[in-house]
Amino acid sequence: MARRRQIYEGKAKILYEGPEPGTLIQYFKDDATAFNAQKKGTINGKGVLNNRISEHIFTLLGNIGVPTHFIRRLNMREQLIRQVEIVPIEVIVRNVAAGSLSKRLGIEEGTQLPRTILEYCYKDDALGDPMISDEHIAAFGWASQEEMHDIADLAIRVNDFLSGLFAGIGIRLVDFKLEFGRIWDNDYGRIILADEISPDGCRLWDMQTNEKLDKDRFRRDLGGEVEAYQEVARRLGLLPEGGETAVLDMAEHREKRGK
Numbered sequence: 001m002a003r004r005r006q007i008y009e010g011k012a013k014i015l016y017e018g019p020e021p022g023t024l025i026q027y028f029k030d031d032a033t034a035f036n037a038q039k040k041g042t043i044n045g046k047g048v049l050n051n052r053i054s055e056h057i058f059t060l061l062g063n064i065g066v067p068t069h070f071i072r073r074l075n076m077r078e079q080l081i082r083q084v085e086i087v088p089i090e091v092i093v094r095n096v097a098a099g100s101l102s103k104r105l106g107i108e109e110g111t112q113l114p115r116t117i118l119e120y121c122y123k124d125d126a127l128g129d130p131m132i133s134d135e136h137i138a139a140f141g142w143a144s145q146e147e148m149h150d151i152a153d154l155a156i157r158v159n160d161f162l163s164g165l166f167a168g169i170g171i172r173l174v175d176f177k178l179e180f181g182r183i184w185d186n187d188y189g190r191i192i193l194a195d196e197i198s199p200d201g202c203r204l205w206d207m208q209t210n211e212k213l214d215k216d217r218f219r220r221d222l223g224g225e226v227e228a229y230q231e232v233a234r235r236l237g238l239l240p241e242g243g244e245t246a247v248l249d250m251a252e253h254r255e256k257r258g259k
Helices: 046-065 099-105 135-139 145-167 225-235 246-256
Strands: 006-009 013-017 023-029 031-034 041-043 071-072 078-082 085-096 112-122 171-185 190-195 200-207
Touching: 023 046, 046 071, 046 078, 046 145, 046 225, 085 145, 085 190, 112 135, 112 145, 135 145, 145 171, 145 190
Parallel strands: none
Antiparallel strands: 006 013, 013 023, 023 078, 031 041, 071 078, 085 112, 085 171, 171 190, 171 200
16 A cells, blocks of 8 residues: 555554545554653564554454444554544553552552552653543543543443453453544544554563563563564464464565565
8 A cells, every 4th residue: 555644653653644534544663662752662573463463452342342443454564544533531441550550559569459440641742641530631621521431431341351352361451551532423523442452552461470461571671572462462363374473574574575
């Protein structure tokens, strides 16, 4: 597919103008960042794996009636998506204490939470994506009360589904980040799931060993990042016949040929 006009570039993805009105092409990069982009690096092949994992998860969610921006995967690094108006709120879904929650509240990492917790952050890299409350969201008009009800309901629904999906392949879904967008129909905005769901935005631990299979390996200088992402893809049944490196070798070959 011919490359079109670039619309936006983030830390992990680039958005291009889509082939039809109301669509975009989402390109997955190998760039890795942590701590609000204070730490930067590259995980070779990450974009290929995240594209495939996110496609798989969004397809499954669509099959159970969760509305998403995903249309179809185009190639190794790109997918066609609906253009949405992004709600400037990151939703953090927490099942197990880890990361900033453990630091803020002094709860030992790995502690099962008594109930799933939803946290909200304002999407602004310059401010470090600060945590916000429902009161902030209402006061500044970032989302209506009805939209927040829809967002919370969808977040819990996605969590229930993904917790079961990952448990079935021996992975504990510790926490994860979601983003949502509005699509407009006759001046009525409807909330749908956007962005991606991949090891970049999820904490995924092996149920038997607690080995981290996500971007924490990069954040904490544990090494083995690409192997961890590959293991998630392997357990989901997404790697092609030919072993763990086949998908990355294919991607590298296509990029050298310029697609």
